[in-house]
Amino acid sequence: MKAGIVGLPNVGKSTLFNCLSNAKAQSANFPFCTIEPNIGVVNVPDPRISKLEELVKPERVQMATVDIVDIAGLVKGASKGEGLGNQFLGNIRECNAIIHVLRCFDNDNIVHVDGSVDPIRDKETIDIELQLKDLETVEKRLEKTKKAAKTGNKEAQAETALLERIREALLQSKSARTVVAQNQDEENLLESFQLITSKPVLYVCNVNEEAAVNGNEYVEKVKELVKDENAEVIVLSVGAEADITELESYEERQIFLEDMGLTEPGSAVLIRAAYKLLNLQTYFTAGVKEVRAWTINVGDTAPQAAGVIHSDFEKGFIRAEVIAYNDYVTYGSEAKVKEAGKLRVEGKEYIVKDGDVMHFRFNV
Numbered sequence: 001m002k003a004g005i006v007g008l009p010n011v012g013k014s015t016l017f018n019c020l021s022n023a024k025a026q027s028a029n030f031p032f033c034t035i036e037p038n039i040g041v042v043n044v045p046d047p048r049i050s051k052l053e054e055l056v057k058p059e060r061v062q063m064a065t066v067d068i069v070d071i072a073g074l075v076k077g078a079s080k081g082e083g084l085g086n087q088f089l090g091n092i093r094e095c096n097a098i099i100h101v102l103r104c105f106d107n108d109n110i111v112h113v114d115g116s117v118d119p120i121r122d123k124e125t126i127d128i129e130l131q132l133k134d135l136e137t138v139e140k141r142l143e144k145t146k147k148a149a150k151t152g153n154k155e156a157q158a159e160t161a162l163l164e165r166i167r168e169a170l171l172q173s174k175s176a177r178t179v180v181a182q183n184q185d186e187e188n189l190l191e192s193f194q195l196i197t198s199k200p201v202l203y204v205c206n207v208n209e210e211a212a213v214n215g216n217e218y219v220e221k222v223k224e225l226v227k228d229e230n231a232e233v234i235v236l237s238v239g240a241e242a243d244i245t246e247l248e249s250y251e252e253r254q255i256f257l258e259d260m261g262l263t264e265p266g267s268a269v270l271i272r273a274a275y276k277l278l279n280l281q282t283y284f285t286a287g288v289k290e291v292r293a294w295t296i297n298v299g300d301t302a303p304q305a306a307g308v309i310h311s312d313f314e315k316g317f318i319r320a321e322v323i324a325y326n327d328y329v330t331y332g333s334e335a336k337v338k339e340a341g342k343l344r345v346e347g348k349e350y351i352v353k354d355g356d357v358m359h360f361r362f363n364v
Contacts, residue, residue, distance in 0.1 A: 002039070002067040003274040004095030008122050010110060011103040012206040012238040017070035019241040019267045038070040044275050044282070044293070045268040048325055048355060052284060052291045055332055064282045064293035066275050069095055089133050093194060097277045098201045099270070100126065104218035105208040119205065119218050120225055127175065127197075134195045135170045138163055141193070162186050166195070177201070200277050203233045204270065212237035213261040232273055236266040281354040284325070286334070302350040306360045316364035320346045325355035
């Protein structure tokens, strides 16, 4: 599961990527600095794993991770191949969610590809290019399904009706994610189309350091624009985040954050939001050898969660021993949780909850 960072050239995408992953992607003051997409495996900040580490005192700790992709900047005409358009759009299609970075700060020393700062125009530029590419995809597919629908094929008729609704939305400059599936069959079809604008999106308003806490006029305009999109907006000073990552000690970073009026780096908030955007959640295993956070999809069953550790765990699944995170913290150890009767035994139908501490019994 990957979240792709997108935006116009020079809005701070690669600098943000470096803050998140410490992978040091090239960033500079000119368009198309990023050509090949950079991929970073990023730890998901989670205070719960620190608490489990404190209680269990394991030999090692493994945090949950999420893949973040830094994709080349997009320009007007990308859907027709302008700039790095075809490559850019192909890279987005391979991602599961979009982190859309918008420049919301003034700085005469940093070139804007369109000559002035206007996050609303920038957002619309990218939206239009993505929508045009999706329109091309939808119209090609419609040509095939319409022919099959004329023969009386019920599945083709249902697909044609959905494609027509998506096409109408795109022609009105609306993204495919605004088209609501009317049943599970349509939900499955929508997913199979792999349209770029159907992917969930998170907007990151890149502001100067002074606006990191409360935002600015640019941010308010963005929030107003996207209020009906069911999308989250995060305010982040990418330049300040880059400065924080350069500091060596935890104490220095905390002082920097306090001076800015923040309790934690904005990048930590962003990573957790991206994790949520990808419809992911965490369960834990806790023992003296290792405390580890495991990543699963929201709605996964106990056997599916076990399969993330090893396929044999899923194949031979017998049962799961489950402790709610809050119970583990309240009682302080697995033994005391058992004494209190708070350890549950769950079977194959159990839907794993975020934060469950689990132990699997299996036989292969």
